[in-house]
Amino acid sequence: MGEVTLPHAPYNAHPFLMRVLLTRPLAQSEGFAAQIRARFGEVVETAICPLVEIVFLPVEVDFSGFDAVVFTSQNGVAAYHRLGGPARLSAYCVGDRTAQAARGLGMEAFSADGDVRALNALVAKKANGAKLAHLSGRDVAGKIDGNITRIEAYFQAPVEPSPAMQALLAHDDTLIVPLFSAQGARRFDAAIGQGSRAGLHAICMSRAVADQLDPAQFKEIRHDGPPSAKGMLDKMSDFFPP
Incomplete structure (x- = not known):
């Protein structure tokens, strides 16, 4: 529910296209996806694949x-x-x-x-x-x-990784993953399982969030900057053209 159906075209179908994987509960993921679109426009594609649901x-x-x-x-x-x-x-x-x-x-x-x-x-x-x-x-x-x-x-309540998430992790290109909480980071780290072919770049709200991740699974883990939504967007900004 709430997942984006992803095309099977390669990432370079658009010369600047980058994909962002959002794993928070649906409402929060949709809200941050709107902020991403407002900040970066059409050069970014968001995939909403919650690893938790709110009860x-x-x-x-x-x-x-x-x-x-x-x-x-x-x-x-x-x-x-x-x-x-x-x-x-x-x-x-x-x-x-x-x-x-x-x-x-x-x-x-x-x-x-x-x-x-x-x-x-x-x-x-x-x-x-x-x-x-x-x-x-x-x-x-x-x-x-x-x-x-x-x-x-x-x-x-935890949600199993969706087929859409599994497909993204199986693809061998760059994938940006914003992580807002220590609990969310632990869940994503566990969802990676035995490894991912994607080049994962974790964008973390804080050092405490980043510390929940296995560095061996990621190309990069970023955590510096203000612990706010704007701070998260700022940490992502150099992935996209001005």
């Missing part, structure tokens, strides 16, 4: 006792919407796409445009002392500081 948990939450909400992903925003969360609460969000999703619910949303450390700085600056609800997944990458209640609202 929402049947929790009940009374939001009347909270002053604001913290979102560390778009999945948290979706969970909030499913739980009937009110638009009157402000939202403190890890990144711009998450903030945009919260605004889509009518919420006033602030973006840290970074990682959990940046989000903690934003919360400390703007919501010091407020009673916060954090709509999170079962696994969390970092602790949110402050007067906060974590509500486990969803989990990520």
Whole structure:
């Protein structure tokens, strides 16, 4: 579901065509694919092959006792919407796409445009002392500081590598793979299995993400730069013509 059907033509069918493999859950992959197209245009082809799917948990939450909400992903925003969360609460969000999703619910949303450390700085600056609800997944990458209640609202269920992904890994040309989390990096590293014929270039959100990968499987692993969507795009920019 959500996969791009890939042509069997060689990569050099277009003189500048590069392929990017996106393995995050469907909504996040589609959002980042749109950002890639907006930044680089027609010289890039994205293949969406999720290695996880989001499963929402049947929790009940009374939001009347909270002053604001913290979102560390778009999945948290979706969970909030499913739980009937009110638009009157402000939202403190890890990144711009998450903030945009919260605004889509009518919420006033602030973006840290970074990682959990940046989000903690934003919360400390703007919501010091407020009673916060954090709509999170079962696994969390970092602790949110402050007067906060974590509500486990969803989990990520693993998905087997699709035939489209297997076909990409079997092809002997360059493949760019953005990896946003340590968990996502571990899943992709495991999906490679006994090896890939593709020349894999991992674009990692941080050093902690890069450390989950087996360097022997990759032509290159990049992790320097800001831990944001823009930082990820910047790390990819020299693969594409100006």
